[in-house]
Amino acid sequence: MNSTSPTIGVIGIGAMGMGIAKNLHRKGWPIVVRDIRPEAEAEAASLGMRVAATPAALAGQADCIIIVVVNAAQIDDVLFGSGSVIQAAAKGKTVVLCSTIAPEDTMRFSGRLAEAGVAAIDAPISGGPAKAEAGSMSMMIAAPEAVLQPWQPLLEAMAAKRFHISDHVGDGAKTKLVNNLLAGINLVASAEAFALGKRIGLEPRKLFDVIAASSGSSWVFEDRMSRVLENDFEPRAFAHILTKDVGLATAMADAAGYDTPLGDAALARYKLTLERGWSQLDDAAVIKTYES
Template identity: 70%
Template structure:
């Protein structure tokens, strides 16, 4: 029987912390690193170990799971001062779970390979509750050997693993296609609910009808349920999905593929951010329609 994988997580925001809590609860010795002392303090209080730098975490971990916000932060974690690439011992593996452009994923994999570090391209979806429950979705691009090596961690993190291919970048491409649709569905749902409110319909009853009818989508039900309680505490920040939809439409532009619905949704997201609601839950797109 193989010894249990030593796992480390860099970036313990909403999703990263939920993943860390999940692994810790399943008996893994989890090491963490975050630029926010309060996040590390919370992890320590739960029995995890905080490391001073990404390199220090990598030295003590077999698999380093990166769940930071964007490609710039990933570059800092991997290749900056105290980054993972500064360690001398090869044989490590980085699993990128952030949503970034496919070309950035490929670039990171190539640079890591030059340092003897393998990479799994594995964006995630489903929100913090599913991440902590181990039921989030993972879109994975990696060689079979790597997936077999870290099967214990992968199975603990997700019961919905989709092995897209062995081609690094295909996980990122899949995630952007999914998030393009998620963004369109969210904006469309907010638009419909806002229209119903404008013409005098009871929003709760309209919500119930949509959730039981052909207009239903998972993201509509999840986000608008909180909107109806005037709850905009961020489970998924508005600026994050704005970034994701922007990356998706840019990917489509590169492929010379028109995305008129995606472009329209992106415009609503950008207005939401410009209106000062970037750090609210992404359900705040409805505020752009309602003006409050």
């Protein structure tokens, strides 16, 4: 990138958003950020990124605004609330919605943005903070080609694996929820089996190595149970976030008249994780519900 490159705004510089901002900043994109946490903004500023006081101030400086906040309520606030993106007269700009939210919320936000002359790209992401910072994460994209075309270099810089699901905003969100439903089920299954092995006296490292090399393995098993081996529950992916995502996925299924018995069981286990006070731990902490 060079001095004539478009400025990119990132609202929500938590684990994934900070990774995205660092990746794009390293690659030379002009970056301006906004977060509700002063410590996150201070970290971004120390790396040479600009910090905006409000979403409106960010939108006034940015050509494209990437939103990576926790949920639909926060998106509603940064897009349409006090000091919001829309209040910056953002006509002609583009908003990239990267958060995991319900498809109907994605479509609702896109419609309201369109009324203000702002384009929307439905682009939920997956892979975790390390892949976000490396630019190697996955992205599920839904938007018309005319909206996507000007921002292809940005999307390529953000995600090594990009899947254009369709031209219809909302289909990216649907795809992400299906993926997260499976990830959530896989994690609970991994925790259940691994905790059983420990309970019956198997040596955890050897058990891990066997499963990782055998038919029971999955990416989620290897990633999360490696943390369990180290008793490391520092959050890379918060337990409360996956609980929210699996809940959205089962609600989407309910609306379609589709039963998800495994998803429902996984959701119950995540809710138990939160009830026992582990919401701010890594989602691998679901194993604690079997061990306690």
